[in-house]
Amino acid sequence: MMLNFKNKNILITGASRGIGKATALAFAEKGAKVGLNFRSNAKEAQKTLNQLSGEGHRLFQKDIAQNENCQTLIEEFIKTFGQLDVLVNNAGIFVPHKIDEIEFEEWRTVWQDTFQANLFAAADLCYWAARAMMKTGGGSIVNVSSRGAFRGEPNAPAYGASKAALNAMSQSLAKKLAPHRIAVGVVAPGFTDTDMGTHALGPEERDRLMAESPFKRMAKPEEVAHAILFLASEGAEYSSGTIIDVNGASYLRS
Template identity: 65%
Template sequence: MNFNNKTVLITGGSRGIGKATALAFAKAGAKVGINYKTNMTKAEETLQSLDGSGHQLFQYDIANKDQQQELIKDFLKTYGHIDILVNNAGISIPHDIDEVGFEEWTIAWEQTMNTNVFAAANLSFLAAKAMMQSGGGHIVNISSRGAFRGEPTKPAYGASKAALNALSQSLAKRLAPHGIYVGAIAPGFTETDMGAKTLTATERENLLRESPFKRMAQPAEVAHAVLFLASDAASYSSGAIIDVNGASYLRS
């Protein structure tokens, strides 16, 4: 896939799936804007590892409505247009309903929805407005298999990803006449540095058993699916939700 002269904004682009996606787009010729919140060291490391030139870091908290607008303004000031938006940034907060109090429950829901849904919706709005002026583009949202199978210890996370799927499909229908294509990727558990630090040995073993491949997804495998949906060849796949979970969860 060739993305020469394309501009790409990736939220949460400094590590994990976001980093792998940034690497893949840069290798394919795109100019990549990496949004990150706080970890400048990781963001700089990712920036330095990208092929090509013209890449840029954008430090903004996308859970903040004002900073969402500033991020898109800054990106457009830097590149002049936006071809591809990848809404990758997300959070996952454990909040077992039979273990937490009401305040902890409500905080988990508010924070999760602000980052996983409202930020993606607002950035899609702002990016789409710019894309309408420049002839179209692509929006790819990073969802999760949790949107389909449920997340009993993190229900807000599962609900947020289900909402992100619905957002993707709603925008796919509405934005098609403007030449803007929208889709989502629903990964299973992915082998990232952050995930490795939080898993116990037992949890890791259980996750490995979920897939008949007996392994987790690699970030690069998720990134490959992102690039497909962001490519012109996938235009008629607008509205699609692509599972990348190693057959660990199958839906009809």
């Protein structure tokens, strides 16, 4: 089946760079109108907007980790586009916090910040998006999780825990929202070539991480976008509740 998003309005959080950017480009390529949310990097966001095919795309600068911004983001999107068909909860943070090195105060702060950005914001956005989609006959939500939810994140346990919770939330919502014709899916990438994936990595660390996959490379953001588009497509409604791994067979779960 060809993926076609003509006349569909898509909101992607964290769309200025990395996986969110690749996803925005891919949706626009398939005919969608895209709302690109980002936090602070306006220059990069504008650059991404300029690269999208088609017309009518918009930027929405909002820090979704600030509670009140999630509701207003959905409201402003609907005011601009008329309807929300697909929400992609992609924005996330990864902050290392090694239990044997970090002071307790900082440990707590990282746990709170990580859960706020990676889980609570996604939950709030799901709430407002689902309420809007219920009124318009349905839609799709795709949440971007991580391989770390399954195999563990020894140096960033809050990150792994937040993504595991995101998976559980998504699967609960998949059941609850199906009667409203809202599909909820998850994409769980492994090591991906973005600022988050490669920032501050030396060549040795990079080689070690790439060697985790038998393909001996990291994922391209476009490969993660591909899975997101599949889950957001109309033909994928019955795949609701699924978690698609995009980790180059580096971690196989049963």
